[in-house]
Amino acid sequence: MSDLVSEFFLVVAAILVVNAFLCLYRGAAGPTIQDRIIGINIVNTKTMVVLLVLSTFLGEELYLDIALVYALLNFVVTITISRYIET
Amino acid sequence: MKLKAMSRTVRETIPLALFLFFLWLIFTEKTNWEHLLLGAIVAALFARISFFMVGGRLDPNLNWKVALRFFPFAALLSWEIMKASWDVLTRVFRPSLPISPRIIEFDSILDSDIAKTMLANSITLTPGTVTVEIEGKRFYVHCLAQEHESGLLEGKLERMVAWLFAEGPDDMRGLR
Amino acid sequence: MGSVAKDVLTVIFGLTGVLFFIGGTVGLLRCPDLYSRLHPATKCDTVGSCSITIALALQIGLDIALFKIMVVILLLLVTSASSGHAIGRSAFKTGVMPWHKKGVVPWPLKGEDRWTGR
Numbered sequence: 001m002s003d004l005v006s007e008f009f010l011v012v013a014a015i016l017v018v019n020a021f022l023c024l025y026r027g028a029a030g031p032t033i034q035d036r037i038i039g040i041n042i043v044n045t046k047t048m049v050v051l052l053v054l055s056t057f058l059g060e061e062l063y064l065d066i067a068l069v070y071a072l073l074n075f076v077v078t079i080t081i082s083r084y085i086e087t
Numbered sequence: 088m089k090l091k092a093m094s095r096t097v098r099e100t101i102p103l104a105l106f107l108f109f110l111w112l113i114f115t116e117k118t119n120w121e122h123l124l125l126g127a128i129v130a131a132l133f134a135r136i137s138f139f140m141v142g143g144r145l146d147p148n149l150n151w152k153v154a155l156r157f158f159p160f161a162a163l164l165s166w167e168i169m170k171a172s173w174d175v176l177t178r179v180f181r182p183s184l185p186i187s188p189r190i191i192e193f194d195s196i197l198d199s200d201i202a203k204t205m206l207a208n209s210i211t212l213t214p215g216t217v218t219v220e221i222e223g224k225r226f227y228v229h230c231l232a233q234e235h236e237s238g239l240l241e242g243k244l245e246r247m248v249a250w251l252f253a254e255g256p257d258d259m260r261g262l263r
Numbered sequence: 264m265g266s267v268a269k270d271v272l273t274v275i276f277g278l279t280g281v282l283f284f285i286g287g288t289v290g291l292l293r294c295p296d297l298y299s300r301l302h303p304a305t306k307c308d309t310v311g312s313c314s315i316t317i318a319l320a321l322q323i324g325l326d327i328a329l330f331k332i333m334v335v336i337l338l339l340l341v342t343s344a345s346s347g348h349a350i351g352r353s354a355f356k357t358g359v360m361p362w363h364k365k366g367v368v369p370w371p372l373k374g375e376d377r378w379t380g381r
Contacts, residue, residue: 005270005322012277012315019288026291026300034297034354038304041346042291045339046284049312052332056319064331065114071338078346082353113330172283172310175302179290187364188299190355211344212309217301219351227355229298 006057013053020046037081044074104134149201153252160251167213167244175215178231190219191236192227196245202252209244269321276318283311296362297354305347312339 020043027039048070055063111126178185197203207218207226215231216239230236290303316336323329 002266002270005273008274009277009318012281015281016284019284022288023291032297032354032359034350034359035300037350038291038297038300041350042287042304042308045308045312045343048335048339049280049284049315052319052335053315056323056328056332061328064328064335068114068331068335068338071335071342075338075342075346079349082346082349086353086356110334113327113334116327168306169310172306175290175306176283176286179286179293179303179307184293186294186299187367188296188361189363189367190298190361207348208341208344211305211347215302217298217305217351218348219298219355229301229351229361231299231302 009053009057013050016046016050016053020050033085034082037078041074041078044070044077048074100131100134100138103137104130107133156251160247163247164209164212167209171213171215175231178215186231187233188229188231190227190229191239192225193240195224195226197224197249197252197254199252199254202248202254205251206245206248209248210239213244273318273321276314276321280311280313280315280318283307283314287311297359298351298361301347301351305343309340309343312336 023039023042023046025039027036027043030036030039048067051063051067051070054060055067107130108126111130115122115126195203195206197206203221203224207221210216210218210226210228215235217229218226219229220227228239230239284307287303287307290307291300294300294303313336316332319332320329323332
């Protein structure tokens, strides 16, 4: 893989991090509690994709396992909180 | 070892155990016999425990025909998902924000739980529609605009899912 | 496939993914109520992450890391729709009213009354 593609994907990861911070606004200011859950859910998804990109282009194999755990925790947290506030 | 001789529970546990063992192989990347043995033990144990907790039975609507039919279904569904995402993307970026959302309800022709789950997930992933609640056979769907409502009520997705699980009236099945 | 063509395809898929992710963020910030925010949240993010994964798979080639990424992304495909459904259901049950334009009936209509609400 060429250096140019590698640098391009590092820029992509930076853009995704900025996006995640913008989504955090919805998590902090959402009028209802469900808005906050959506915000946190999206921040988690973006973090997971950033981890995948970094693991590929920085050569860190360990980040892949962390990404898997992130995806699982994201799902469990969303389901648990939304079922909890439903009752 | 003959399959007939085993008890029913053991026979139904084996596919899940094989799947878990495959995941173990992918995530450990090691082929020592110690690691393989440990993986086999853990996979068998967890398959047994999860069957004990779920109730010891796979959904009877799942069989090999459904598994084979799933591939054309998934191809069609991913095409629909791409169109839907492009549609939502263009709506979101337009300065006037051309949406007119509301919730509609309709009765499905599908019976079994797994078919209704698949239909709900497909609706959530395709054109501007999100399933918010299912009561019995009644679906409550939030639609983003009127085109999405009419697209949903044509029932193309429902026919696809009915074809996948071979359910519902005969004339309602089919990919088109 | 030459190396240059592969790199060009990778960059194209990466740009598509970034476009969809930015669309998801903009939709989350602009839409007027909870139910409409679910649409960009569940769709744009799924397609964006799949697109970036295809780009990564082109660069990795056949390797054990490819299988790991595939497992992660299949998990994401299954779970994102379910979490969107769970959030919408909890909002529906706790009685969050949907935002609507003037003259549109926002709540369930069934049978022949389906179209009279507009």
